[in-house]
Amino acid sequence: MAETKPAARAAGSCPICGRPSTEHYRPFCSRRCADVDLSRWLRGTYAIADTDEDDAAGKAPPREPEPE
Numbered sequence: 001m002a003e004t005k006p007a008a009r010a011a012g013s014c015p016i017c018g019r020p021s022t023e024h025y026r027p028f029c030s031r032r033c034a035d036v037d038l039s040r041w042l043r044g045t046y047a048i049a050d051t052d053e054d055d056a057a058g059k060a061p062p063r064e065p066e067p068e
């Protein structure tokens with residue numbers, strides 16, 4: 001496969017989030033980012049993986065109305 005990634009992997013930064021990569025998950029910084037990249041390959045297109053943080057903000061359960 002011909003990858004067109006910037007010649008910056010030598011620097012050791014995660015191609016997903018840009019954080020410093022770790023030896024165990026390089027060139028990624030964590031297993032999560034490695035999984036995200038894998039998902040891209042499997043789907044062929046960019047797919048939103050697990051965004052728990054953002055998802056929680058959009059699907060937060062409605063607050064119960066306070067008694068007046």
Ligand SMILES: [Zn+2]
Binds near residue numbers: 017
């Ligand atoms: Zn990362």
